[in-house]
Amino acid sequence: MKKSVKKIQKILTILFFIFPGLFGLVMFKLYPIFASLFFSFTDYYVTLSPKWVGFENFKELFQDFLFLKSLQNTFWYFIGLVPIGLIVGIVLALLLVKDFKFISFFRAVMYLPSVVPIYAFAVVALNFFNPYLGFVNGILAKLGIPGPLWTSDERLVKLTLILIAQWGAGQQAMIFMAAMKDIPKELYESARIDGASKWQIFNKITLPLITPAILYYFITSSILALQFFELPQIMFGGGPNNASLSVAIYLYRHAFRYGNMGYASAMAWFIFLVSLLISLLYFKTSKKWVIYG
């Protein structure tokens, strides 16, 4: 008797805690997600009734040169944004985690670009990478390297965008800092006493103990990279010559510019499945390198 009462109690407790998440899932997410799955098998011009086309959309997708291009671009965004963001984030965190005078000011500065409206941000970025007047090419010139066309060369815009995105690295730096602060000081002290080098301390103490935060960063930044939209859209409109076109931009174009929500949904579900796969992979392999407490 007692055992089953305890069991019910346990279930109720669990439900109590996860109830908001479950309710939100069922109430606000279930219908839209399955609706979009349905739409991906239709030609759906929103104000006309959807017309069933089976796998046509998916077949067309893989013959659609622009979709394939956007897929390629998105792949590069993924490869670039995730690791580079990790490195910049950790470097910034290491730089700013120690408390000393005026550190608040510097932390605020690091976070500032994330807060600035994207229009202001975009113009500064364009000026920064100006081939004749910009900061970046100015420095390259001092090093004797001819500055490339960061914002108009098809082969470079993605890289430029990835670099520009690092202005937002303050977000992950904050998380890494919080994780670093949780590391007990004694560990560092004893390591120092043992004469460990800075790199060893970082590698053997800091890095392993912030792996939970790193896992978070990997998964969320991957999902966001696969849906990269605002920067390339506002700054380049997907160009030049579709060099910065991401799947998200192309999707949006089909949904609202050409009006076919069905085709757009097919694209969205493709991204969805890829994200699912990647996240599953991250989780499965995480047991090998993530250290909790």
Next chain:
Amino acid sequence: MKTKKEIYDVIMRFLFLIIVTVVYMAPFFWMISTSLKPNYELYDFPPRLMPSRMDFSNYLKAVQRFPFFVYFRNSLIITGGAILGTLLSCPLVAYGLSILQWKGREIIFFLILSTIMLPNIVTLIPTFLIFRKLNMINTFWPLILPSFFGHPFYIFLIRQFLLTLPRDLFEAAKIDGASEFQIYLKVALPLIKPILLIVALFQFISSWNDYLGPLIYLMDEKKYPLALGLPQFLDRYGTLWNQMMAAATIAVIPTIIFFIFAQRYLLESIKFTGLKG
């Protein structure tokens, strides 16, 4: 007495900080510089770093372009509501998915996380229909209510930090006869205060800058937040960048204040150690 190595360390650190500061402050600096330029200097080439004279009238003109302070107030309401909802729901759900041990919790967690993997453009209209059924169109509710049910990323983040907390703390509390909720309130939450602040900050920025949500749910100009105000400066007949940046500068100030406040608190709450290990 600082050793040579330590002095070298400090100098290098400072050097890096200066570089980072210059690079990261640039957007903000440009914003302010542009906001003070008179119209005829906007297209100067090469572009001027500093305006020839400080034209503060741009600020005045900017807040007259649309009902600035009404929009500002709306932004505050929406953002405040969303932060409240997030802080109430996300830690709760995260706790249930990390501290509590039960079969299937990984599946539920993954399910919740997966909802963010579908680009929201294609769920825009069905979601709109749901709020239509709830009669919430043209109110702030579609922008605030969902945060009361948790955001997958924030739940994930808090979960990661909860998982690093030592188990014995919770066992001890249980033995002392505390209920799970009490443990949640008295043990877990205080230990993850920094991360809660970060979540609040993220939610602040997300709501403050949200464009699409307010765009499709609000049908009354009096309800628009600031995010719908800035694009109003873009004009084929002549975008007045200076006024736009003036508006943007004013819009950024609350976020900065929030950040400085949150940051100070972060510093203080991390002062105590000896908790782990």
Next chain:
Amino acid sequence: MKRLFGFILLVMLIVIPTVILGVVEITFWHSMTNPVDRKCIEKIVEEFQKTHPDIKVKIVVVPGSETDITKLMTAVAGGTGPDVYYLDRFTVSQRAAYGLLEPLEDYLIQLGYDVEALKKEFFDFAIKECTWNGKIWALPWDTDARALYYNKKLFKEAGLDPNVPPRTLKELEEYATKLTKKVAGRYTQVGFIPWAFQGWHYTWGWVFGGDFYDEKNKKLVFADNPKVIRAFEWLGEWAKKYNVKELEAFMSSFGMSFSGASIGGAEPINPFLAGKLAMVVDGNWLLAQIKELAPKDFEFGIAPIPAPEDGEKNSTWAGGWSLVIPKGAKYPKEAAKFIYYMATIGQVTYAIDTQHLPTLKRAVPELLRVSPPEQRIFAELLPTAHVRPVIPVGALLWDELTNAMHAVIYGEKKVVDALKEAQEKVQKELDKWIK
């Protein structure tokens, strides 16, 4: 006494709600965030409400770009759309085909207007864009046109007569050479870039005398049209002669590129206004930009776009706005009444106050009375202006033509191939809509 009081109360309770119920409130969404345009629209609405006391108009300003109608689509799908919407005229046929609009013509007829006579009050091209499947779904609002702008000061410096703009394509090419300066292998001043700003595929296709769409047979014809092909070839030749990469470098120093960078569609710096690009094809809106933002010593002139010998002189094409009733509007009849008023009486006021080009013929002389002399050129070009093909896949066609143009400019594809691919792709979509 009580009875009398009660009686009066009863009467009031019946009369007042009837009076109130008799007043209909329609919602009108527009995206004119410019203070001048906005005030003018408010003014016209005021006038309308005075002369139509039974209709109230609630204006809602909607931020957003011309073809981005996320907000409208979502609202109509959810049944919460407005009664009147300010729509990019070029997309009327697309939105009509997609069931996003109410058939305006039906309501106008119900209200007793002589629709055929009404249509004649507007320029042909404008009415054409508002028509789909034999009826009109919108009334045209304002419009725009393109011409050649040139920098008089730079002309003088290059030894050219500032009052003699290039008239032929050959002159354009010669002037451009004279106006281009290179220092240490990079352009410090460029005479002309044909595809910058409003030098679109459509622009040059028509300047060269070509054709894009066969209305009768509902077939796209640009890929086989020799003049369009010639226009694209000319663009490719220009790109080769001046080296498209160096032109890109030049443009990107203004924070823009002709196929990429610009901020949400707006230029951070306009090279023409900065005095570095000597000639440019742009719309009449540049006049307003010059007035507001040009440096104090800026001198400019306007001329029709130069054409080749066998091309079209004084060629231009027009875009602009229109007024429509979205599907599911609560008060379509009142909306139609309002649209009629706006597009006719209102448009005259609008032309005068904002100096935008009207599509209403009788508003043009009013505009010219108050606007600067430069505006005259645009007004004169209007009667023969082209419009983009009126098809439900207009946006797709535009994007595909742009892709083709860029492929040619960057030397990636041969003109014939690029055009053919674009035509096939769009025709396939178009055929889905032609039943």
